Amino acid sequence: MEHHQTTLAKLAIADNVYYKTLLARESSNVTESHLSEKTHALVRLGALVGTDAASPGYMWAVESARRQGATADEIVGCLVAALPAVGVARIVSAAPKLALALGWDVSSAFEDNAAEPQD
Secondary structure (H helix, E strand, C coil), rough: CCHHHHHHHHHHHHHHHHHHHHHHHHHHHHHHHHCCHHHHHHHHHHHHHCCCCCCCHHHHHHHHHHCCCHHHHHHHHHHHHHHHHHHHHHHHHHHHHHHHHHHCCCCHHHHHHHCCCCC
């Protein structure tokens, strides 16, 4: 069996030892994913979008992605990339959470724009 087939088999049968290894140490998870650390962090961010995670999860994910050199555009790009798979409702839910994790309050921006006189 090739490595990817072995990995799929372990994941499919819920190999407890393998799962414990993947969950016990971040470095083991990154190594076994065969992704760069930056890509790994961005995939995790995408998973949070897909599961409609709470705001604290986004803070952790953004911090991790930034440590690996991801730019704000790449981080926000995760929402764009996930859109076809998860749908508009998940992205609408995720966008303000991700914005807060990046240090920007979308709600305040909308309120500030509403308060400005329109021409």
